[in-house]
Amino acid sequence: MLRACRGALKRGGILAFFTILVPVGLPADLKEKAVEAGPTFVASDTRDHRDLLQRAGFTGIEEIDVSQELRKTVSTWIKSRCRHAEGLAQVEGAREFDEEQRKARRWLRAIKSGILRRSLFVARRV
Numbered sequence: 001m002l003r004a005c006r007g008a009l010k011r012g013g014i015l016a017f018f019t020i021l022v023p024v025g026l027p028a029d030l031k032e033k034a035v036e037a038g039p040t041f042v043a044s045d046t047r048d049h050r051d052l053l054q055r056a057g058f059t060g061i062e063e064i065d066v067s068q069e070l071r072k073t074v075s076t077w078i079k080s081r082c083r084h085a086e087g088l089a090q091v092e093g094a095r096e097f098d099e100e101q102r103k104a105r106r107w108l109r110a111i112k113s114g115i116l117r118r119s120l121f122v123a124r125r126v
Contacts, residue, residue: 002056009125015058016122018066023117024048030115037110049121058123070118071111078104 005015020042022034035042053061081088081101089097110116 002052002058006057006125011125013125014122015053015125016120018118018120019049020070020116020118021049022115026115034110034115037106038116039107042116049119053121053123057125059126060122060124062122064120064122065117066120067111067114067117071108074104074108074111078108 002015009015020038022031022038022042026034050061050063078101081097081104085097092100107116111118
């Protein structure tokens, strides 16, 4: 996919994307915990995104860790859902509401402990 993105860009073009990922090098037990805690689309590939971008022919690759911003967003989301719990439970169903809150809290703990990260990757086509 990254090669296709590179092909769609003009020379000097910039690719930028956010991703939620499991940091490379985590022990297997923590990696499994991170994947379970994160959203269904969490990037858990054992290869580094920087390496994948380089292999696709990108240069000037930057990774900007925006995990703290994600932590704030998830925390705010949990608090907002708590404030509107009664109405949301009626719409979603009480069991589903509770499950979504549990998932979000698990996700927040994983971000706080550093086993899940959100990064912005920026790379240039040469």
